[in-house]
Amino acid sequence: MTTNNEATEAIYARMVANLPTGWAASQVTFRNEPYDPPATGPWLRMIVLWSDSQQQTLGKTGNRRYDRRGTILFQVFDTAGNGVQVTDGIVQHIRDMFEGVRADGVVYLDAQRRRIGVDGRWDQTNVEVAFYHEEVK
Secondary structure (H helix, E strand, O other), rough: OOHHHHHHHHHHHHHHHOOOOOOOOOEEEEOOOOOOOOOOEEEEEEEEEEEEEEOEEEEOOOOOOEEEEEEEEEEEEEOOOOOOOHHHHHHHHHHHHOOOOOEEEEEEEEEEEEEEEEEEOEEEEEEEEEEEEEOOO
Protein backbone atom coordinates (compact mmCIF):
# COMPACT_ATOMS: atom_id res chain seq x y z
CA MET A 1 0.00 0.00 0.00
CA THR A 2 1.40 3.37 -1.02
CA THR A 3 -0.03 6.59 0.37
CA ASN A 4 0.28 9.98 -1.34
CA ASN A 5 3.02 10.99 1.10
CA GLU A 6 4.96 7.76 0.46
CA ALA A 7 4.61 8.24 -3.30
CA THR A 8 5.80 11.85 -3.07
CA GLU A 9 8.86 10.80 -1.07
CA ALA A 10 9.61 8.00 -3.58
CA ILE A 11 9.40 10.49 -6.46
CA TYR A 12 11.71 12.98 -4.74
CA ALA A 13 14.15 10.21 -3.79
CA ARG A 14 14.26 8.95 -7.38
CA MET A 15 15.27 12.41 -8.60
CA VAL A 16 17.92 12.97 -5.93
CA ALA A 17 19.42 9.51 -6.52
CA ASN A 18 19.60 10.08 -10.30
CA LEU A 19 20.80 13.65 -10.74
CA PRO A 20 22.21 14.58 -14.15
CA THR A 21 25.95 13.96 -14.50
CA GLY A 22 27.95 16.66 -12.77
CA TRP A 23 25.00 18.02 -10.81
CA ALA A 24 24.94 18.72 -7.08
CA ALA A 25 21.84 18.35 -4.91
CA SER A 26 22.01 22.13 -4.44
CA GLN A 27 20.87 22.56 -8.07
CA VAL A 28 17.48 21.00 -7.27
CA THR A 29 14.74 22.47 -5.14
CA PHE A 30 11.30 21.17 -4.23
CA ARG A 31 7.90 22.77 -3.81
CA ASN A 32 7.59 25.43 -1.12
CA GLU A 33 11.21 25.28 0.00
CA PRO A 34 13.38 28.36 0.42
CA TYR A 35 15.93 28.46 -2.39
CA ASP A 36 18.52 30.85 -3.76
CA PRO A 37 19.26 29.86 -7.35
CA PRO A 38 22.85 29.99 -8.57
CA ALA A 39 24.03 33.19 -10.24
CA THR A 40 24.37 31.33 -13.55
CA GLY A 41 23.94 27.82 -14.86
CA PRO A 42 21.17 25.26 -14.75
CA TRP A 43 18.91 24.38 -11.86
CA LEU A 44 15.44 22.91 -11.48
CA ARG A 45 12.39 23.01 -9.25
CA MET A 46 10.37 19.82 -8.81
CA ILE A 47 6.69 19.93 -7.79
CA VAL A 48 4.32 16.99 -7.29
CA LEU A 49 0.76 18.00 -8.21
CA TRP A 50 -2.02 15.66 -7.15
CA SER A 51 -5.18 15.36 -9.23
CA ASP A 52 -8.10 12.95 -9.54
CA SER A 53 -8.42 9.71 -7.63
CA GLN A 54 -10.64 6.85 -8.67
CA GLN A 55 -11.97 4.01 -6.59
CA GLN A 56 -11.27 0.83 -8.57
CA THR A 57 -12.83 -1.88 -6.39
CA LEU A 58 -15.58 -2.29 -3.83
CA GLY A 59 -15.34 -4.33 -0.68
CA LYS A 60 -14.73 -4.15 3.01
CA THR A 61 -12.40 -1.66 4.63
CA GLY A 62 -8.83 -2.72 4.03
CA ASN A 63 -9.67 -4.32 0.70
CA ARG A 64 -10.63 -1.37 -1.53
CA ARG A 65 -8.24 -0.21 -4.23
CA TYR A 66 -7.88 3.42 -5.27
CA ASP A 67 -5.81 4.84 -8.12
CA ARG A 68 -4.17 8.12 -7.09
CA ARG A 69 -3.07 10.25 -10.05
CA GLY A 70 -0.85 13.24 -10.43
CA THR A 71 1.75 15.10 -12.43
CA ILE A 72 5.35 15.86 -11.60
CA LEU A 73 6.23 19.35 -12.80
CA PHE A 74 9.92 19.94 -13.46
CA GLN A 75 10.72 23.61 -14.02
CA VAL A 76 14.13 23.58 -15.71
CA PHE A 77 16.06 26.85 -15.70
CA ASP A 78 19.29 27.83 -17.44
CA THR A 79 20.99 31.16 -17.96
CA ALA A 80 19.24 33.12 -20.73
CA GLY A 81 21.38 33.21 -23.86
CA ASN A 82 23.16 29.95 -23.00
CA GLY A 83 21.67 28.01 -25.93
CA VAL A 84 19.54 24.88 -25.75
CA GLN A 85 22.07 22.07 -25.41
CA VAL A 86 22.12 22.02 -21.58
CA THR A 87 18.34 22.27 -21.28
CA ASP A 88 17.80 19.59 -23.94
CA GLY A 89 20.12 17.25 -22.03
CA ILE A 90 18.30 17.82 -18.75
CA VAL A 91 14.90 17.27 -20.37
CA GLN A 92 16.08 14.01 -21.93
CA HIS A 93 17.57 12.90 -18.61
CA ILE A 94 14.21 13.48 -16.86
CA ARG A 95 12.37 11.56 -19.60
CA ASP A 96 14.81 8.64 -19.39
CA MET A 97 14.57 8.54 -15.60
CA PHE A 98 10.77 8.57 -15.32
CA GLU A 99 8.94 7.88 -18.58
CA GLY A 100 7.51 4.36 -18.78
CA VAL A 101 9.05 3.27 -15.47
CA ARG A 102 7.48 1.50 -12.49
CA ALA A 103 9.45 1.96 -9.26
CA ASP A 104 8.73 2.00 -5.52
CA GLY A 105 4.98 1.59 -6.03
CA VAL A 106 4.70 4.49 -8.52
CA VAL A 107 3.93 4.08 -12.24
CA TYR A 108 5.32 6.89 -14.40
CA LEU A 109 3.64 7.50 -17.74
CA ASP A 110 4.43 9.96 -20.54
CA ALA A 111 6.54 13.10 -20.25
CA GLN A 112 5.58 16.34 -22.02
CA ARG A 113 8.00 19.18 -22.73
CA ARG A 114 6.76 22.78 -22.72
CA ARG A 115 8.93 25.75 -23.56
CA ILE A 116 8.06 28.67 -21.27
CA GLY A 117 10.68 31.20 -22.41
CA VAL A 118 12.93 33.88 -20.98
CA ASP A 119 12.12 35.86 -17.86
CA GLY A 120 14.91 38.09 -16.66
CA ARG A 121 18.13 36.11 -16.48
CA TRP A 122 16.49 32.68 -16.80
CA ASP A 123 15.28 30.63 -19.75
CA GLN A 124 12.64 28.14 -18.58
CA THR A 125 11.43 24.84 -20.00
CA ASN A 126 8.92 22.65 -18.15
CA VAL A 127 8.64 18.87 -18.21
CA GLU A 128 5.39 17.30 -16.99
CA VAL A 129 5.40 13.60 -16.12
CA ALA A 130 2.05 11.90 -15.49
CA PHE A 131 2.02 9.18 -12.82
CA TYR A 132 -0.23 7.11 -10.60
CA HIS A 133 -0.01 4.77 -7.67
CA GLU A 134 -2.42 2.35 -6.04
CA GLU A 135 -3.62 2.67 -2.50
CA VAL A 136 -5.53 -0.04 -0.66
CA LYS A 137 -7.60 0.95 2.33
